[in-house]
Amino acid sequence: MNFSNLLISWYLENKRDLPWRNTTDPYHIWLSEIMLQQTRVAQGLPYFFAFTGSFSTVHDLAKADEEKVLKLWQGLGYYSRARNLHGTAKYISEVLNGEFPDNYKDLLKLKGVGEYTAAAIASFSFNECVPVVDGNVYRVLSRYFAIETDIASGGAKKEFTALASELIDKERPALFNQAIMEFGALQCVPKNPNCKDCPLNNSCLALAKNKVNELPVKLKKTKISNRHLNYILVVDQNNNSIINKRTQKGIWHNLYEFPVIETENKSDLKEIESKIEEMFPKASSVKLIEHEETIHKLSHQHLHINFWKATVNTVLEKGISHQELLILPVPIVLHNFIERNPY
Incomplete structure (x- = not known):
């Protein structure tokens, strides 16, 4: 038995039963491959079911609102994958009439599809020898x-x-x-x-x-940089808060987040309190919500995060409730904080 036959024999006896292995549909295979980049199967599986449940075809995904796509993606990280996925779905739906390219060379032309993903789709869906x-x-x-x-x-x-x-x-x-x-x-x-x-x-x-x-x-x-972020939960008289959409390029593009103060190093309480009071002069009180710093590890940077609460004796112009906040796509570290700390 040669290398190939030994591997295939082992696989047929030991393979996991995964949903994208029971189909040659390039849409499902494409979804699974994009999701499983830098993600374990156990983590990616619920997301696959969520996406195929909400968007059963590439046309459904193409027509979806980006915020819904990002919300369903929340927790998988590398959010540029989700944005590329959505953009490519639109291209396939609108330009290619919902038909995926049936070969490796043309699959590579799709945004967000690299050599590995193109090879996976080409071989799994179309049995191309790549x-x-x-x-x-x-x-x-x-x-x-x-x-x-x-x-x-x-x-x-x-x-x-x-x-x-x-x-x-x-x-x-x-x-x-x-x-x-x-x-x-x-x-x-x-x-x-x-x-x-x-x-x-x-x-x-x-x-x-x-x-x-x-x-x-x-x-x-991989060179790891450290960043120090102080997120501010501003709460008004109606028990509403404010949140901003990240429009700048970089991590968490198009996700929502609380007002934030970034410092070069870990700051002391007085420094942060002073900066918060400058941002929100009508704040009647400022306090650190969680005394233990949250460290959120990304591929190239570690985020050292503290959460603060600033209470204002006014009504915020664009204030939203805790329930409304839970619907918006936010970085998973903020989502977890919001669930821990209803206001």
Whole structure:
């Protein structure tokens, strides 16, 4: 049995029953692939059901209000994925009459669809013989063949894609792609894989060389920046608050948030109180709501967040209630705070 047959045999016995594996509908496969970028299957599954329940076709998604799309996406992070998803749905619905491109080359032209996603849709929906190369595939191939190429280097993708192209089952490309991805997710896991019961252990070079835990090689470290955010819950006489839409580019674009004060370092109480009183001179009281700082970790930055309450003895012009606030799309860290702290 060769590499491809061993993988497929393992997959047919061990695969998870996932909804997007029971269809060749490119809409469902596209949704799942966009959602599962940088997201675990267990986390992404409820979102998949929510989206397919609310938007059963690409036309439904195209016609949806962006705020509803962002609200359903809330908690998945990387919100540019949701905005690209919505924009691409409009393009497919309005320009392509609801028909997805049926080949890898044309799928790549869709906004938000990269090489991996295009390969997944092309093979799973249209059985095109093109390999998928994601983190799981890097790991399986680098270990099995003891490849010490830095996967963060410029030429890594080309090298691993070429290898995967040689190995792919030409008659069953969709099955092979699903198999190698699932093998990396369940068997050849990042830490402490169960090599003893691995069907490839007799021919795995990393195991033979005792290098399983050293592969794949990834030398480039992501630089993490720290930001300090102070969110202000302003509450008026009607028990309403205010919230603003983020229109600037960057994280959380088009999501809503409370008024915020960003500082270079963690600020003391007097400094923040003074700044809040400058922003809201009619505030009768200012207090820190939660004494323990919330740390929200994103891929390239860690957000150190404090929440403050400013009570004003007036009626806010655009004040909204707690219930109205819960309907709006907000960053998940703010959503969790709002649920913890009804006002």
